[in-house]
Amino acid sequence: MWNSRKTFGLATAAAVFAGLLAGCGGNGDSGQESSSSPAASGSASASSGEKIKLRFMTWDSGGTLKPYQNAIDEFVKQHPNYEVKVESVPDNYDQKLLTSLASNTAPDVFMAWNFPMYTPGGGLEPLDSYIERDKVDMGMYYDIIVNYMKYDGQIWGLPTTFSTRAIYYNKKLFDEAGVPYPKDGWTWSEFTDTVKKLTKPGQYGFISTPDDIFTMQPYFWSNGGDLVSDDGRHTDGVFNSEQNVKTIEFLKGLYDVSSKINSSGKFSTNNGLESFETGRIAMFDNGMWPINDIVKAGKIDLGVVTHPVPEGGTLKGIVHTSGYSMPKNGKNKEAAWELIKFMSGPEGSKIITADKFSFSPVKAVDEASGYANDPLLKPFAEELKNSDKIIAGNRYEKWSQAEDMLKSAIQAIFVNGADVKSTIDKAAKDAEKALQ
C-alpha cells in the first residue's frame, strides 16, 4: 500500500513537472504547430536516391501562390535530387516566422520583408558571404529593390518580385459622370475634384482610410516630406514639417470626400477591391497583382493612372517587395541558397512574374517581358522612376511603435477634426521618444 502510494505520488510529480516544462516551452510548441500544417504541398518529380528536403514558406496562398509554385516545380525539375515542401501561411505570418525562428523550426527558405524586425536577436543568416563567394551580380537588380534587402549594413535576402502602387479607375463610371479620364502627372486638387464628381448615392469616387499610413507615403514623398528620417530614428522635425502639414491637409480633404466604408478592420483591402470590381468605387489605390485577373474577368473597363502629384512636386512611388531568406540555424543552408539563387535569379523570377503578376527585380527580365509598355502596367513603371525612398518600416527596428503614434495623430485629424500642426507636433515628439 505504502509503496503504491509512493509510486503514485512520484508519477503525479513527474506529470506535473513535465507539464511545467511543456508550459515553459510554449513558444516552441506553437512553432512546430505552424510548420506541421502546410496548406499546400510541394511536388517531387524524380523518385530515387537520397533526397535533399527543403521547406519553403510564403504568405501567398491560392492564386498568388501559383506563380511561386511554378518556379519551384521548375527548380525541382532541374534538380531532381531536391524535394521542396511549400508551406503557405496567409495569416499572422510574422508571428509564425518569429516563433519558428525562436524554436529552431523555421523553414529552410522563407519570404520576408521586415528585416529590421527579424534581424535583431540573430535569427536570420546574412547572405553577403554567399553572394561574394558565388559572385552573384547584385547589379542585375534594380538598386532600390536591393536597398530593401539591406539592414544594418548586411544583406538578408535576395529579392522575390516587386510592384509599385498606382490608382485603378473604372472607365464606365467616368463616362457616366462625363468626367475625362485622369492622366499621369495630374495634380492633387484635380484628384480631389474628380473624387467629388464621381461620388453620388451608392457610389464613391475613392476609398480613403486614416488607418493605413503605409499607403500615404507616396504623397508625403512627392511633396518633399517624409514620415521619419532616412536612418529611421527621428520623427521630430521630420513628421511635423511644413510640407507635411500641406500633405496632411490634402489627405484630410480627400478623406472628407471619399468613402469611409472600408476604413476599418483587417479585411479592408479585399473589401476595397471587391467594391471597386462591383462598380461601387470609381478609383482604387493598389499594386499591380490582380490586374490580369480583372482584365480576364472582363467585368469592368479598367484604366490605371499614377498617383497625383502636388503642384511643382515630383512623383515618388512606393514599392512592395520582399526577399528570400534563410534562418541562421538552418540545417541545410547550402541547399537553401541554391533554391534562393534560382528563385530570385533571371530564370525563377521570369516564371514567377509571367502573366503580369508583378515586376521582376531583375532588370533584364523586365525589359524582355515589356510590361512597362503595357498600357495598364505603364503607370506602375512610372511610379518607380523617381522612387528613391524605402518605406519607413524598413529603416529601423522600433518603427512599429512610432507608427502607432503617427497613425493616431492622423486619425485624430481625419476623424475628430483635430488641429493639424499641433497634433503632428505632439505625435512627432512622442514617436521620437519611442524610437530612442
Next chain:
Amino acid sequence: MANQTAARPQGWLAERRRRRRDNRAGWLFISPWLIGFVALMLGPMAFSLIVSFTEWNMIGKAKFIGSGNYVRMFTSDPFYFKSLWITIKYVFLVVPLQVVLAILIALLLNRATFGIKLFRAVFYMPSLIQGVTLALIWSWLYNEDFGPINYALQLVGLPRVHWLTDPHIALFSLVIIALWGVGSPMVLYLSALKGVSSEYYEAASIDGAGPLRKFFNVTLPLITPTILFNVITSLISAFQTVVVAYVLTGGGPANETYFYSFHVYRSAFTHFEMGYSSAMAWVMFVLIILLTGAIMFSSRYWVHYEADGSGKR
C-alpha cells in the same frame, strides 16, 4: 452509507487507509484537468510573469529590465490609459445591459405558451455563433452603404448611421454585438426561474402582492445567485474582448475601440514586445481579480441562498 462503513474494518488506521484510497481515486479522476491546468495554464502563466520583467522579441535573448515594463505603461505609453478607459466603459455598458436583457427574455420565455420551446430555441440560437464568424456577420449588418440595418433606417426615412466609423458610435455598436450572446446567460436565468418554488408565489398572492411586487420581492431575490455568477463571468469576458476590435474596427475610429486586450495583443504580435505585453496582461489579471473579489465581497449584502434558510448571509 452507514452500512458500508460498518462493513469495513474498524479503527482509525483503517479509516485513514480508506480515505487515502478514496483520495487517490479522486486525484486520478481530476488528473486530466489537473495536468491540463498545470501544463497549459500555470506553466505559461509563470513563464509570462518572468517574461514581464524582461525585454524580449522572441528570437533574441531576453534582457532583464526589472520593473521597466510596469513603469512604462503608467508613465510613457500614450495608449495605455486610453485603452484601459475604453475597456472600462465597455465593461460597464455590457455587463448591466446583458444581465437586464437576459432576465427580461428569460421571464418572457418562462411562460407556458403555445410553441414556447421553439421560442426558447430561437432566442438561444444566436449565442451559438461566436468569434470571428460573428464579427464578420456584423461587418455586413453594419455596412454603411449596403448593410441591412442602414437600409431599414433609410426605408423609414432615417439618416444612415456610421456604425463603425463614427468615433462617438463605434463603441456602442460593439456593445450591441456583445448583447447578441445574451442567449447563454438567458438559459441560466430560465433554469433559475424554474427553480423558484410556486409556493412562494401562492403565499405572496395570499398576502395580496401584484405581479411587480412578486417579481421584486420573490423572483429577483431568489435568482440572485445566478445573477452573481453571470455578472462575474460576463465581466471577465468583457474585459478580455479583442476579436470584434481585431476584425471590425482595428481599434478605430481614432482609437475609440482600442481595447486593453487589443493593446496587449498588438504589443505582442505587431510590435513583438513580449515583455511589455506580458506585463500589461498581468496588470489586467490583477485588476480582474480585484474586481471579482469586490463583487464576491459585496454579494453577502445582496445575494440570497435559499438553502441557508436565513436569507442574506
